[in-house]
Amino acid sequence: MSGVCPSVAAVVKSIKPVRPSYRCAECGHEVAKWVGRCPECQAWGSVEESAPSRPTLGTVAAGAPSSPARPIAEVDIESARAQSTGVDELDRVLGGGLVPGAVVLLAGEPGVGKSTLLLEVAYQWSNRGEGLSRSLYITGEESAGQVRLRAERTGNVHGEMYLAAESDLGALISHVDTVKPGLLIVDSVQTMFSPTVDSASGGTTQVRAVTAGLVALAKERGLPVLLVGHVTKAGDVAGPRVLEHLVDVVLHFEGDRHSALRLLRGVKNRFGPADEVGCFELVEDGIVGVPDPSGMFLNKRQTAVEGTAITVMVEGKRSLLSEVQALVSATNLPAPRRAVSGLDSARMAMVLAVLERRGRVRLSDKDVYIATVGGMRVVEPAADLAVALAVASAARDIPFPPDMVAIGEVGLAGEVRRATGVGRRLAEAARLGFTRALVPPESGDLPQDVKAIVVPDLGSALQVLYENAAK
Template sequence: MVKKKTKFMCNSCGYEAPKWMGRCPGCGEWNKMVEDVEIVQKGPRGAFQHTVSKSAQKALPIISIETEDEPRVKTELNELNRVLGGGVVPGSLILIGGDPGIGKSTLLLQVSALLSNQGHRVLYISGEESIRQTKMRAERLGVKSSELYIYSETNLEFLHDTIEEVKPKFVIVDSIQTVHHPEVTSAPGSVSQVRECTAELMRIAKTKNIAIFLVGHVTKEGQIAGPRILEHMVDTVLYFEGERHHTYRILRSQKNRFGSTNEIAIFEMLQDGLKEVNNPSELFLQERSQGAPGSTVVASMEGTRPILVEIQSLVSPSSFNYPKRMATGLDQNRVSLLMAVLEKRMGLLLQAQDAYIKVAGGVKLDEPAIDLAVLVCIVSSFKDMAANERDCFVGEVGLTGEVRRVSRIEQRVQEAAKLGFKRAIIPASNLGGWEYPEGIQVMGVETVNQALKIAFKEL
């Protein structure tokens, strides 16, 4: 006997309720409750059936388990290999999300061509385009390979049969919101459909050792559409970021069970597809104004890679009782905290000033090592004095005005020296214990006051 039970689930936190509510009691967000249909199977007397397969694995001591050292499969896109932790892990489930038109399908079609050219059989499943439309896009990208198979279908059972027939090593599903399970009565893209289809694809990936890429739609808030459990089920979550009106795209790793998180890859969108950018620091600094107040450079770490980024600020008198604070690419609360440090420790009257802070190039910075560069940038705009364009600032700032130690200082300074910077102002506690690169002067500071005296000799 099959019984259908309707419940409502929150897309943000997974809270379940028997009826729809405008505001989720679990996370407090509005309009996140969606309908979910649960199928319950009962025995002849109403007792729940619980069966265990005879082929279920047994629990073993960890020291007795043998692992196969299977190498990662590297693509010809070194930027993608870095984000994935060194290459594609066989049997992994990878989720790629991004805004519409950002280039997710283009990236995966290029990856499919590169993998198939290496002799690997790839199955590209499109639920949004016909096989002829996919062929037209492949011709524009110059994709030609006999090992690349195109299939247009949304029924999960047909997808499973095709995978059994083709026997690919890599599968691309574009997109997971279009796939539907025939035994689930809800519409494609609903909570039930996305959860069940992802669980089935995960079983296929793990049992058949097939690496599967899933394309996920995003909501207007920038989150991947569907239940939050979707991101917990997959092995890797990648976000494709960037403006559709600009040519540069950023692929960011939010979760990776087989590599470092918060890694980024930079691509440039051209007519014939995506082209990787090997030196992003030079890209972010190439349009920097020379000798302009309100501009500093920080050596930030994105995963394991050091990147030099320009921070810009504009501080002007406010015409309102409450001054405005805006930050793009930075945490606005962090900016307010640093401005309070300048007011208390340096005596700068910023309480009547509007402050606008921006990270050039569309990069998002969230590590404490950027504090010193943000402070110097704000003072530069407030005093209308330009900092030395060949200075690079790194350091965390405490509430008492001290400059604290940061991690991986050697890689940061080496990246600054490679791009021609002459001085690196870093925390004094980071001095010593490592070899300084040639061509750059490393200066240690203990307080914000010392850093500002070095950056602006007039102070």
């Protein structure tokens, strides 16, 4: 570099070209070059080129704020009041209804009834007869005629319900400008695409861009939006993990396709509790809410049967009675079979080990089958005691008392640990006619309608079972 100052030449020589970096859209892991599969989270097609550098604070120009900052006591809260959807079980999970500008992601397996539920929501919303009662249903998976046939079958046809078959985000926004709805339903977000993004529909980049556009639309116009999302084989929401961060509420719609019961669980909720559950039942003409679902999880029998026990679960603010059934049979196989349905198989293996070691119930040469009634999935540890007693009842051919419930977590030492909300659980049991309950120590104030029998360990609970059979 003749004619150039040596110091300048040294600086120029030291400058290296900026190489692009690549970041995984799922977990944020950075790699030096593009790869088809993220080495950190093993997701396919999630690695994208990111900006080579980020601007520092000194390079960012100050801009005008969209609205002035005010004391929190002066912020208007009327615009954030939840509006009822007309579906009581959905309102329970949402925390009262839909907040203007909220984006709700409803995920579930194919055929579980997501579209049927949202048609019911669109109908009930349009049937309110108030301002902004018009609903717009955008379908990208079916034709408008197919959705109309389903609406006819379920009786969800209303003059204020609008329907369009679109998969282009720009066309969707045009429909919103024309119809001016009070509720927007998009079925599904994986079928939509943005023309500004050079990627295949349903890909990671497209799903993130479409969701970001719909969130911006909802916030700008105060329009509540319901999105349908697909799930993977593992039961997670399909698409980038950032999808769940962009939306305000994430709901999972689940249920066995061989059963009419459907459960709507809250996973994330910025406007209410995130642990609520709503119960629905699929019928011939649509889907209906079940305000008192405890009876669906119990077999109506008058006499006691070996291998059954009743427990009370807590889902959000709701107490639900559930029946656990067990079958124990002799086997000649060197490795006895263990089959579990509706419960955590790993936890059930632990309960069986404690029952054999601490409760002296021999199971090493027997097959054990454990299941719940009505398609209910029981995941909380408070059902451990009921499971142990059901297995012991089946192994010893001793019927569990039909007027008794069992609540408590079983530890590895055989102790029965306390559960949360025992009083609330027993109040629900008393309402359905149960008069006795096995409860852990230090359960707090309990209702007088149920006789509480405190069992500090598994041996004490089994002793109550044996003494009841001897009477």
